[in-house]
Amino acid sequence: MRNDTLSGLLGRPVQMRTGGGTSAFLRKVWAVAAKDIRAELRAKEVASTMIVFGLLAVVIFGLAFDLRVPKSSMVVPGILWVIVLFAGVLGLHRSFGAEVDRDTLAGLLLAPVEPSAIYFGKLASNLLYLFVLELFVLPVMLVMFDTNLFQPYILLGLFLGTIGYAEVGTFFAALTANSRARESMLPVLLLPVMVPVFMAGVSLTAGILDGRPVSGLVSWLVILAVFDLIFFVAVYWIVDLIWDGI
């Protein structure tokens, strides 16, 4: 019986599509992202950790500054971006670290898939986790600090900053995945690179909360957009080199 099924298995020709261009590339990007999201919905290991950390940080910052700062909107921009950066690191290091721990990264790289498709699939799932984190953190900040962050330009800045953070963070997560000290290596490498995003994000959020005219704050949005664009192109070109020799 078993020999019959085995010989039937090997007797049937297996066809693989070749080529396919951009649509095949996007199919593989989606396959990686969907696999990660499905596994996360079952395990609740990454996004839930980020959300719990983010909410705890809001409460702790709220208690820390409540009695000492005359106006909470003075500290809210910094608190928001610190929470996004620190909670994000928790999820980013798992995106490739989990693949290395389960010995699945080699299997992925052996498949006829461009490494950049794996990177962009991971980027998509990391972006989703970060946006979900922000969805939880913003309303809690509204309650804790009595500051409305649901303003179009603040949300646009947060959106652009999150994309840049996920782009660079996913890249460094791939770079450090095979390192034994990846948990400490990732923030040490990533956070200095994120200084422009952090400064632009905090300045934009503070400017909007202070009621300054938007025309004077557009430059911060431009910095965030240019950062996203530069790292998108740069990472696309160099991500294939990360796994050379694995």
Next chain:
Amino acid sequence: MVYENLNGVENLRFFARMYDLVKPDARIEAVLTAMDLWRRRYDPVRTYSRGMIQRLAIGRAILHDPPVLLLDEPDTGLDQESVAVLTDLIDQLRQGGRAVLVTTHNWDRARRWADRVYHLVEGTIEDGVDVLEQP
């Protein structure tokens, strides 16, 4: 080797997408049946025994029917039933004209599975035995 939070079908479907297989569902069913995992196909892999995970990993490796298969100590920690499935699979692969390179610590299994057996000592091939030419 496989994703423990996905089930057997989801694992193979993911790799079928990576390899861009045509009609992946039929192939996935054939592989899971051959690996004796069809009954547990919707169970999360984290609930599988070590032998079942090993069989699923081998199923993943043969999903796209590669002409050459490298198996690095595939029998480590396997129960007898899983070793029997593995032995039948290697027999079929050999008869089907696929090249299979296996490393194992078990000399008897190596002689049972292989046409040629090489003894590796401290990274150097010490001697080769042509099993088919032996009495």
